[in-house]
Amino acid sequence: MDMSFWLRHFAGASLLAKAIYLSLLLLSVLAWAIIIAKIRALRRNARGTRRFLELYRRMRRDLPGLLRQVGAAEGTLESPLVAVFMRGCEELQAGLSRDGAAAPTARPRITPLQFSTLTRAVTAVEDKCFLDLEHFLIILATTVSAAPFLGLLGTVWGILEAFQSMGARGATGVTAVGPGISEALIATAAGLIVAIPALLGYNFIGARIRELAGEADAFTADFLGLIERDFVREDRP
Numbered sequence: 001m002d003m004s005f006w007l008r009h010f011a012g013a014s015l016l017a018k019a020i021y022l023s024l025l026l027l028s029v030l031a032w033a034i035i036i037a038k039i040r041a042l043r044r045n046a047r048g049t050r051r052f053l054e055l056y057r058r059m060r061r062d063l064p065g066l067l068r069q070v071g072a073a074e075g076t077l078e079s080p081l082v083a084v085f086m087r088g089c090e091e092l093q094a095g096l097s098r099d100g101a102a103a104p105t106a107r108p109r110i111t112p113l114q115f116s117t118l119t120r121a122v123t124a125v126e127d128k129c130f131l132d133l134e135h136f137l138i139i140l141a142t143t144v145s146a147a148p149f150l151g152l153l154g155t156v157w158g159i160l161e162a163f164q165s166m167g168a169r170g171a172t173g174v175t176a177v178g179p180g181i182s183e184a185l186i187a188t189a190a191g192l193i194v195a196i197p198a199l200l201g202y203n204f205i206g207a208r209i210r211e212l213a214g215e216a217d218a219f220t221a222d223f224l225g226l227i228e229r230d231f232v233r234e235d236r237p
Contacts, residue, residue, distance in 0.1 A: 012183075014161060020154040020187060027143045027150075028194045034136045035201035040132065042208045048079035049215060056085070056219070060226060065087065080129035080216045081172020088223060091118040092231060109233040119224055133209050140205075143198040155180055158184025199237040 010021060058128065059066040067089050069081060095110035095118070110118070162181050 014157070016157055017154050017187065020150050020157075023189065024147060024150055024194045027147055027198075030199040031143045031194070031201065034139055035197070036203070038133070038137070038201075040206045042205065044078045045133070045212060046208075047145045048077040048126065049212065052077050052079050052081050052085070053215075053219070056081075056223075062164075063092075063226075069093050080126055080133075080212065082221045083125050083129050083218055084122045084216065085223060086166075087198055088118060088122045088227065091121050092227060096231065098192055111233055113237055115228060115232045119228065122220060122224070126220060130209065130213055130216070133212070137202065137205065140198050140202040144195050144202060146187075147195035147198065149191070152187040154187025154190070155184045158187060184204070 010018065013021065051073075055066060055069055059069065067086075070085060072075060091114075092110065097110040097113040161182055164183060
């Protein structure tokens, strides 16, 4: 089946069949564009996450120095962990500056209430980063669900047209209806050709996002524990 076969089939198809084929083509183009864009974004995030975690493990006891290092390389470190770290440091610096102004002779610390605010802030940033990564995946899910049914609709419609044509000509037998049915089945094949890559891409991207989310959750828990231990003021009765 070369390109001329597909062109001849499309040219001879009914208006509804052409609409179905064009819809499948549009879904396929969108699905492949999303798959390629998401895989590239996930690769950038994976590289940024590895580089940031290397810095964090080496300098986690020196948060100001780590903040300077990350700030200098922020443009090349694309990762939800970097966004969480920067947001947490912003909230921490704001709380420490207020405490330092109130008690300049003591070591600045934040209150448990400020730590709760910081926790909510970094959690919100983490959630937003992963919502951005999951953006447009609904189109892949829709393609997986809709493409086979669109192909099936094209097949059923083509079979109906084949039997109507056979009845109008008064012809009977497989030789009369076979070509029409075989062409109608192309719609089912087209629907599967569109749906299968979208399904594989959706599952692969979802697995990579879940893996990155696990790393982000582990980092966030460790980062918040570090702040709570070193910078949160103890409430004493």
